[in-house]
Amino acid sequence: MTQQDKGAFIEPQSSGEGVDFKIWRKLWRFAMVYRWSVSLIVLFALTTAFFDAALPWVTRDVVNILIDDQQTLDLRHYGLLYAALSAGLATSVFGFIRAGGKLRTSVGHDIRSAGFRNLQRLSFSYFDRRPVGWLMARMTSDCERLTNILAWGLLDIVWGVATMTGVTVAMMIVDWRLGLTLLIVVPLLAWISKSFQKRILNSSRAVRKTNSRITAAYNEGIMGVRTSKVFVREQANLEEFSQLTGTMNSVSMRNALQSAVYLPLVLVFSSLALALIMGVGGGRVVQLAIPLGTLVLFISYSRLFFDPIQELARLFAEMQMAQASAERVISLIEATPEIKDSDEVLRRIETYKKQALAPEGLAEDGGPDKIGTIAFASVDFGYKEGEQILRGFDLEVRAGETVALVGQTGGGKSTILGLLCRFYEPTCGEILIDGVDYRERSLHWLQSNLGIVLQEPQLFSGSITENIRYGDLSASDQAVRDAAELVGAHEFIDKMEEGYDSQVGEGGGRLSTGQKQLISFARAILKSPQLLVMDEATSSIDTETERRIQTALARVLKGRTSFVIAHRLSTIRNADRILVIEGGQIVECGSHSELIANRGRYNTLYTQQSLRSSVPEDEGGAWGTAPSCPAS
Ligand SMILES: Nc1ncnc2c1ncn2[C@@H]1O[C@H](COP(=O)(O)OP(=O)(O)OP(=O)(O)O)[C@@H](O)[C@H]1O
Ligand SMILES: [Mg+2]
Incomplete structure (x- = not known):
């Protein structure tokens, strides 16, 4: 334009x-x-x-x-x-x-x-x-x-x-x-x-x-x-x-x-x-x-x-x-946000706010606080009118499952995650959380239970600690440090002159892209979110750091519903389920070994990536067994 x-x-x-x-x-x-x-x-x-x-x-x-x-x-x-x-x-x-x-x-x-x-x-x-x-x-x-x-x-x-x-x-x-x-x-x-x-x-x-x-x-x-x-x-x-x-x-x-x-x-x-x-x-x-x-x-x-x-x-x-x-x-x-709580949801939030003691296990809107199964049901979506990126998209994800999305650039992976995070809403069809359309739940509740690492890591002027603490202001310095250690960011932070107090510059301009990714990764897991969403979180990280992150990931993702997009396929080999997305559709689905055995798209992509031998095969397992694929 x-x-x-x-x-x-x-x-x-x-x-x-x-x-x-x-x-x-x-x-x-x-x-x-x-x-x-x-x-x-x-x-x-x-x-x-x-x-x-x-x-x-x-x-x-x-x-x-x-x-x-x-x-x-x-x-x-x-x-x-x-x-x-x-x-x-x-x-x-x-x-x-x-x-x-x-x-x-x-x-x-x-x-x-x-x-x-x-x-x-x-x-x-x-x-x-x-x-x-x-x-x-x-x-x-x-x-x-x-x-x-x-x-x-x-x-x-x-x-x-x-x-x-x-x-x-x-x-x-x-x-x-x-x-x-x-x-x-x-x-x-x-x-x-x-x-x-x-x-x-x-x-x-x-x-x-x-x-x-x-x-x-x-x-x-x-x-x-x-x-x-x-x-x-x-x-x-x-x-x-x-x-x-x-x-x-x-x-x-x-x-x-x-x-x-x-x-x-x-x-x-x-x-x-x-x-x-x-x-x-x-x-x-x-x-x-x-x-x-x-x-x-x-x-x-x-x-x-x-x-x-x-x-x-x-x-x-x-x-x-x-x-x-x-x-x-x-x-x-x-200007009013196009995506906001419906009047019905707002009314429910008001009602529950008035109760002095909120019932245990319930979210602010009175629905269950725990996020179980997430399902995309015949979801259509386009950024502009008349354009369709997703058409009749179906996907069901169990609680605690790690789903990886891979595939050609422009295939619609980030779009799927954008919809999941309710940054955008389906134009047709619905996204269900435990069987309830997420538009009938509180937007704030959903988003405060999300840990997100976006494709373009966004940091804000301030210190590294401030940036990691961004999503949970009550976190102690020790918690910030633990999160950084968990994602393998501690080492480079420690080497910086002022350590955790180092200023990152406007938009994190003083850090490398990989460093920014690590920090936004630490920020996402700091609040221990129910849902973890990572878009290319490790694409700019060297193989040595990646190896460490692999181990960390296994710990972080265990028992947590997560969606991981990666171009570097070695990062997601251990995911419970890998979806190959092309043209807004799931064209292949299964665990790493199943997909390799299939000798289809994934196998071709994987073979093409020279990184294949750089990560040992035995670090998986911890993320559980591969469930069945969605009917898509
Ligand atoms: N904000 C936007 N406004 C309009 N169109 C968009 C927007 N974001 C993405 N698109 C379009 O939607 C389609 C899917 O894009 P998406 O970002 O979901 O792909 P992707 O699979 O994440 O690609 P990549 O691997 O390159 O990140 C593309 O054709 C793109 O042009
Ligand atoms: Mg993308």
Whole structure:
């Protein structure tokens, strides 16, 4: 999939014109948590508007008195008043900047946390459809933009409305004819603003969309830098990328041009209003219909009146531009996991939670805690609609049995385990745990009884101990060490400078793949799970370590239901049952010796692997005898 495809695929549809207040109300809830900051912003916005409007009154009085009676003029009195009002204005500005900054930071933190929390709940399928870069852009630049609008937008609205109302009332009281002259320009300006905002909105949507694609491209470029170098793809990547930046350039220019034209237009209108005031007002001063001070007041007010219009127009434009950001962030926060407990299961969990003493041997949902037989019954599954990876898949696994899955790459082995772990659910058919469809059981119960080693071992920044302890925070240091010893990881950990306290780096980047596999293996068995699921857990491990793991595995897997996928067939020779999976079907099934004797697919695969003689044949047996194969 090229970057273009991805960008187009994931972008939500642009909503209609104008500001969609429903979306903003949802975001506003995040701000309302901080009532105190919100109240302070409102208060300081009002006092700022008051001081803004009051200062020209002082000027008006001074001018009038200057003309009427220069003898009695006491400038000290006005000077003090002016200073006091200015101090009030300065304090208000300081107050709203502080309160606004605080609100912005807190709301930003909360929105990000809500997004992150939800990301953790979402099912795997959500991530299959969205590139990491897209998700990161939501939580960083989109979030930043929205919190700015929420905090400063509130200020602009309160201050703007208060200033305009205050100024209008004051003008009407002082001289309604001059006041109306100023207001004539407003409808014209409103009309111009609306039509410009529509254009700006469209071009800015194009900018955001391209920006998303660029972030995704950056992300893949960084993650895949080694592969690109090996395949000498740098030039091609660069060309793809420069196409994207070319698009970005042209849409940004259009957007910048539209914004560049709009603001001067507003300025022209406010100058026009000023000219009208000076023309009409100047005439009335000459006719001695109004004192000069009133004209001075109106000149100040004409500026004061258009400032908020400009700010509010900018705010609404910004809100429209950020509409898409808001939609995306809300969609992320509100996205519901496709896989979750049904209402019936949730109700049962609630009922059992209320009972002070939970019945022994029962899980949180009231079902049996022990996992016995697991069965796939006519399971169909595909990642995308219309695609079928598994069709009518049947498999029955007894408690304590070790089942190995082998076979061609892309055959569906990881998919089968993904379904078993309920990362995905069957599109048709069912997966039964002791005869009960697992969708009728608690998701949390199932997954907390799973020990998983995934195909791509995932570690998190932190120490080795922290990574092993990940699945069971209550485990002691000794338990962590024992687990590491059991899987044969202790030796390499011990050799590291800081031993178990060594940092693994972001994503475990400071360790080799084999080391990461061993650590995720230790992590999986630490909590002694009822079900152990291992996808290629030992593929990157040297034969010496593998030998040790073999012995360890025999101990770990004994009496535990386990599913093991391996390409290196020597690892799974001792499994109770080996399934050869091809095209989503079980094409062969049996114990190692049975399959070898069959001289079928498994035998061919096994013969091809030179490792055949590297592990002695006699380490098996411990895992029990081979049961019969499923009817598949
Ligand atoms: N997340 C996904 N989204 C869409 N298709 C997928 C996804 N994961 C796997 N597939 C497809 O499903 C099929 C089976 O893949 P699966 O990963 O189960 O194979 P596998 O047997 O585990 O292969 P390997 O041995 O290479 O790990 C493949 O055709 C693959 O393209
Ligand atoms: Mg796989």
